Amino acid sequence: xxxxxxxxxxxxxxxxxxxxxxxxxxxxxxxxxxxxxxxxxxxxxxxxxxxxxxxxxxxxxxxxxxxxxxxxxxxxxxxxxxxxxxxxxxxxxxxxxxxxxxxxxxxxxxxxxxxxxxxxxxxxxxxxxxxxxxxxxxxxxxxxxxxxxxxxxxxxxxxxxxxxxxxxxxxxxxxxxxxxxxxxxxxxxxxxxxxxxxxxxxxxxxxxxxxxxxxxxxxxxxxxxxxxxxxxxxxxxxxxxxxxxxxxxxxxxxxxxxxxxxxxxxxxxxxxxxxxxxxxxxxxxxxxxxxxxxxxxxxxxxxxxxxxxxxxxxxxxxxxxxxxxxxxxxxxxxxxxxxxxxxxxxxxxxxxxxxxxxxxxxxxxxxxx
Amino acid sequence: xxxxxxxxxxxxxxxxxxxxxxxxxxxxxxxxxxxxxxxxxxxxxxxxxxxxxxxxxxxxxxxxxxxxxxxxxxxxxxxxxxxxxxxxxxxxxxxxxxxxxxxxxxxxxxxxxxxxxxxxxxxxxxxxxxxxxxxxxxxxxxxxxxxxxxxxxxxxxxxxxxxxxxxxxxxxxxxxxxxxxxxxxxxxxxxxxxxxxxxxxxxxxxxxxxxxxxxxxxxxxxxxxxxxxxxxxxxxxxxxxxxxxxxxxxxxxxxxxxxxxxxxxxxxxxxxxxxxxxxxxxxxxxxxxxxxxxxxxxxxxxxxxxxxxxxx
Numbered sequence: 001x002x003x004x005x006x007x008x009x010x011x012x013x014x015x016x017x018x019x020x021x022x023x024x025x026x027x028x029x030x031x032x033x034x035x036x037x038x039x040x041x042x043x044x045x046x047x048x049x050x051x052x053x054x055x056x057x058x059x060x061x062x063x064x065x066x067x068x069x070x071x072x073x074x075x076x077x078x079x080x081x082x083x084x085x086x087x088x089x090x091x092x093x094x095x096x097x098x099x100x101x102x103x104x105x106x107x108x109x110x111x112x113x114x115x116x117x118x119x120x121x122x123x124x125x126x127x128x129x130x131x132x133x134x135x136x137x138x139x140x141x142x143x144x145x146x147x148x149x150x151x152x153x154x155x156x157x158x159x160x161x162x163x164x165x166x167x168x169x170x171x172x173x174x175x176x177x178x179x180x181x182x183x184x185x186x187x188x189x190x191x192x193x194x195x196x197x198x199x200x201x202x203x204x205x206x207x208x209x210x211x212x213x214x215x216x217x218x219x220x221x222x223x224x225x226x227x228x229x230x231x232x233x234x235x236x237x238x239x240x241x242x243x244x245x246x247x248x249x250x251x252x253x254x255x256x257x258x259x260x261x262x263x264x265x266x267x268x269x270x271x272x273x274x275x276x277x278x279x280x281x282x283x284x285x286x287x288x289x290x291x292x293x294x295x296x297x298x299x300x301x302x303x304x305x306x307x308x309x310x311x312x313x314x315x316x317x318x319x320x321x322x323x324x325x326x327x328x329x330x331x332x333x334x335x336x337x338x339x340x341x342x343x344x345x346x347x348x349x350x351x352x353x354x355x356x357x358x359x360x361x362x363x364x365x366x367x368x369x
Numbered sequence: 370x371x372x373x374x375x376x377x378x379x380x381x382x383x384x385x386x387x388x389x390x391x392x393x394x395x396x397x398x399x400x401x402x403x404x405x406x407x408x409x410x411x412x413x414x415x416x417x418x419x420x421x422x423x424x425x426x427x428x429x430x431x432x433x434x435x436x437x438x439x440x441x442x443x444x445x446x447x448x449x450x451x452x453x454x455x456x457x458x459x460x461x462x463x464x465x466x467x468x469x470x471x472x473x474x475x476x477x478x479x480x481x482x483x484x485x486x487x488x489x490x491x492x493x494x495x496x497x498x499x500x501x502x503x504x505x506x507x508x509x510x511x512x513x514x515x516x517x518x519x520x521x522x523x524x525x526x527x528x529x530x531x532x533x534x535x536x537x538x539x540x541x542x543x544x545x546x547x548x549x550x551x552x553x554x555x556x557x558x559x560x561x562x563x564x565x566x567x568x569x570x571x572x573x574x575x576x577x578x579x580x581x582x583x584x585x586x587x588x589x590x591x592x593x594x595x596x597x598x599x600x601x602x603x604x605x606x607x608x609x610x611x612x613x614x615x616x617x618x619x620x621x622x623x624x625x626x627x628x629x630x631x632x633x634x635x636x637x638x639x640x641x642x643x644x645x646x647x648x649x650x651x652x653x654x655x656x657x658x659x660x661x662x663x664x665x666x667x668x669x670x671x672x673x674x675x676x677x678x679x680x681x
Binding site for chain 2: 009011012076079080082083084086183184185186187188189190315319324325327328329330331332335336337338339340342343344345346347351354
């Protein structure tokens, strides 16, 4: 006899053991090390850090291993760990203009000061399965070419060059209030842009990809151009109160995307372009591109645009972007619900019985007549 | 809530009750506010827990914030102490607090639940902790939080009665069977969490404190002891609860909420108490239902798996 979900501790413990066994796979195949994942599955590690909202490549790699490669599960593991960590300092804003770039491209200008750096990218690979990878062996070494901007302390962002000309707005800096943090305060609406950007940075890549795509297909079109995409290392600094001066605590890899989007102007204002922004830990180019499209869409309210498309609707986007929340609520449907189902079952049976009884008595009176 | 100073955790590397003291203080403040405004949903900065959203993270955060070393803790899911998630949550708290656990409703000081209120009447000093998926009773008529908050503020609840009326017009009855909306203290309309409407009357003027936690939606609300809780209805369509033609097949109870269990492919079924403690207690007092003696059902009565899922 099948007794639903009444198995107790023994069943749970056994399920965990089975899971561990399947994670390990065939014991005659060498076990994957965290270091191997860190080195050779680096884009998985980067996505987990980005949506897990914790910069720690080793822990992210461990999470990927523990989750058997299920990245949403790995993100959840990292988040659950993150929430137990003490919060010692807020870092100062990172300066991405001072990034040590490994990749930097602009789709809006043929050349930009500092030059374009293609860097490591899938963009122009032919998507042919490379059977030589199955055989192993060392890859051909990349030839290091002198890059125009290399060694320079700062590479101007394309958007800053446009802003200098007044062609795009420079977001107003407001140092008077602390930056919002959705991990410390519940989200409220209307949500300010700092909160929206934090939400998107932690948001599910697939969700943002679909939303950004929908905006391109006309559900709230923004006419986007990739003003600049860059990826590389930036320094992180803190300024402890007890010291009163900045201390650099390390470098992190980030990806950044700035979209130049539809222009606007009016009787009183010169026409100028609008912009969307995306930033993430690690190398997550698709994510930051999608994020910058959605960031732009969500500015509809501030820019006085009609809110007609899903990507412009901040309650819709911000409440549904988090994959840790979404995967939990979708999957909780597999927990027992038989008490509530019984309630519906009792009612539907009663309703059917009533209707059948009525039909029967009608038939009887019909026959009698 | 007997904890003055945080005792040490039994789990190395983690604070007593898993959450750090600042987080617990933030949650206790939200509980106090919720108690002060019965039925009002207090936003709180819910934390990510080591269980998925949907597995009771709201209730778990509440329990973590109120459990002290002197408490006795009971966890039920679907009315049963031995459902997998109830076992898992009870084990978690035994691990991070070392708190004493029980299956006896009468012994417990804190009872965390999903989808049921025990049949045994609650008493003064007990705290019921509910796991809540969607805290907003107006969500099914208005998906936007910005709108529903306004509706609560203005006590603009007509739409709820319209929905109940539409049920009657379409089906000849109110077709909401669980998560049945209630009005608390004559002011806020509140979701009692997905308990069957069978349990709604137990909330009215209950001597216990009822606290509700929605982790994913980041809301806490409460019903203080001895508060009026009224299920929405109409004078000519009064609120009613579900009834069964059968009694519990194991203990013979006629007053408890029953689960239906399908026994074989031929469609043989039985109805048993969803509240396992209530059922077992009745049987130990010598009450037996029509199928109590059947050996093939020993697994359901617990006779075959004694001590399993129990955690002293």
